[in-house]
Amino acid sequence: MKSHSLQLKHHDQGYWFVVNRGKLKLTTESLSIPFGAWNQQQITEPEMICHIGQWQEQPCYLVVSNDQQQEPEQWHSARALLEQAEQVWFELASRAVQLALFLQTHRYCGQCGSKMQLVSWELAMLCHKCGHRCYPRISPCVLVAICKEQQILLARSKRHKPGFFSILAGFVESGETLEQAAVREVYEEVGIRIQNLRYAGSQPWPFPHSLMTGFLADYHSGDIVCQEDEIEEAGWFDFAALPDIPPVQTLSGRMIRQLQAETSADE
Known part of the structure; x- marks a missing residue:
């Protein structure tokens, strides 16, 4: 998908x-995305507008707004669209949020x-002087679901509400492979060693610009x-008695349920 600056009619x-x-x-x-003609009354001070993709043969646009957030009940995180029937809404919303952050944090050249300015032929900000x-930043993060017989290791960070558990996660450091990061993060966070590491999938995540990469171990x-x-x-935790876990629409939620299904099939 190409993105470029636009002057819309x-x-x-x-x-x-x-x-x-x-x-x-x-x-x-x-919680739906508005569709229709561009209405200058809707956003009075758009900082930048760019094309971010297409859905059902209709263009999709990002509008970075400087307006005060009137009617705060209308403003939501991209996660609000995670459980919508059409997964494409979360994917496009995630892309929009990440690109908006990129545009807002690269107004000026870090070198001079x-x-x-946003170039027209690729997604990048260019200093003509x-x-x-600069290209949008992507921060790879590893998720690791660890199985021991009929149990899975789940953890709760200080950011999670009481009773809510998920698999371990951490950012990849410079010079690391994804596999090295997975082994290191597990040992750092809970002090155990893992084996039989295998790739499970990936998911873009807009908080703020992560790429989640999942591993089973x-x-x-x-x-x-x-x-x-x-x-x-x-x-x-026994697979038969799991606590509150992430929804199936998330990569971590899918991985937990995948291991649960695999262990059930082995019985």
């Missing part, structure tokens, strides 16, 4: 992903300080020791 139609301070403007009835070019050795200031609690 009032009769141009499409799906509008209006982003302000990391939030999307959604209709309150069904001059104003940057020194030639410095088997327990090898060690006792759970939670990393201070990171993991509030962790433990082995």
